[in-house]
Amino acid sequence: MYHIFYSNKEGGLNMQSSTRGAMEELDCLLVKEQSSQxxxxxxxxxxxxxxxxxxxxxxxxxxxxxxxxxxxxxxxxxxxxxxxxxxxxxxxxxxxxxxxxxxxxxxxxxxxxxxxxxxxxxxxxxxxxxxxxxxxxxxxxxxxxxxxxxxxxxxxxxxxxxxxxxLEWSVNPPTLHQFAFLFNKFHPSREICTGSGSYIYEATRYQVELAIFVPQLLAKFKPSIIAFAAMKNTEEKIAAGNPVPTTDMKLSYEALTSHSGVVVDSTAVAQCQMLLKRVCPELPDLEHFHEAATHGTIIDMQVDRNFANSPTIVVDF
Structure with missing residues (x-):
């Protein structure tokens, strides 16, 4: 059973070209991660x-x-x-x-x-x-x-x-970073608050970079699940510090599924969230990543790596 998988949902005819391109790329990644290769x-x-x-x-x-x-x-x-x-x-x-x-x-x-x-x-x-x-x-x-x-x-x-x-020349794996980037593309915070959108992307990347240290996570969950769980953990961090904009953030699942053929297994995501919290008990404060946004960082093109250097001490499972 696949926790996040591709379905043949059609997008709207008036979809922006950039959004359509991101949807097609996400669909390809979801198909690829199902492959045993x-x-x-x-x-x-x-x-x-x-x-x-x-x-x-x-x-x-x-x-x-x-x-x-x-x-x-x-x-x-x-x-x-x-x-x-x-x-x-x-x-x-x-x-x-x-x-x-x-x-x-x-x-x-x-x-x-x-x-x-x-x-x-x-x-x-x-x-x-x-x-x-x-x-x-x-x-x-x-x-x-x-x-x-x-x-x-x-x-x-x-x-x-x-x-x-x-490896049978299968050298283009779907990566956690690709899913983090594309999930952020569909997140409603991008259209609401640039600072929150930047933080969601950076903090999600921060967690998936840590997840690479833990083979138990990579073997148990597909990349899409890990990236989605990391994004949800980031939303929880934002909600704890500033509950005002979180009504829109709660729509992240709906925003994602409305643009792509994604079906999310909430149980698997919740399990992965808990394991990620063991790897990363505390995300950096919002201001830590907001500072990058105030200095003109464009998250679609370049990420300030000074704010994304993941620590390397992780827990044993």
Missing amino acids: YQISPTLLWNLNGKNKKCSSPLRWRHAICDWYYDFVDHFHFDREVVGVAVNYFDRYTSINAVSLDDNENALSTYHTVAVTALFLAIKLHATSCEVDDLQELRNRALSKILYDTPQPKNILDMEMNMLKA
Whole structure:
């Protein structure tokens, strides 16, 4: 059973072209996330729950990998969405090939090579940036650093081909960031209050960037559910601090379904909301993100990453 899924609801004939385009993109993402190609296998959780005498829990290794991904991507000013893509590659490959940490150095080396190759491939295919003029040059610098900072660059290139074959060349996963962006497109606050709209988008991204650290969330819920739950948590934060505009915010579900073929399983969303609150017990204050809006940040084109640096200490499930 899919918690959020595509249906053949037709939009209005007078729909704005930008809204129609967003609806079509959302429909495609909803169809794509149902495909088994992009789903995380339960094998991943079995591998990560294993024990190893030489190192700490594999969950901590995966956590450290996510930390390194974010540090690397931030250093080169790429959009953080590329981390979500790299983690998708890493989780799917380690699930398919049952890559786990055991008591030999070869296994540890393979685990490291998979992690580095996943980021290498994600940057090559998906790295974007609003902060640099020459993205191609920046991407080449980042790829060169990954490749030639390793003892044996050939291992990365060989693993890249192995990874592409194992993933059956399905390298365009629906990401949490894409859903966060598109759900915000349909949120009524965009037409009511620019400050609230900016905060909803930033705070939703803030939570989904944290969710990437928790494989239990990624394995249990589809990206659309996680992004929608993060948006609802953000609405609750706004309601707690300023109840006046929340009447319109309560229409977020209706606004979303009126523009797209989305059916929301409220039970799944509520469950995901609770787990996200364990990952992120307290969202930044509204003013923290409103400051970005007052400095002219346009959320559709560029996000001030200074206000979206997610903390990396998360709870264990």
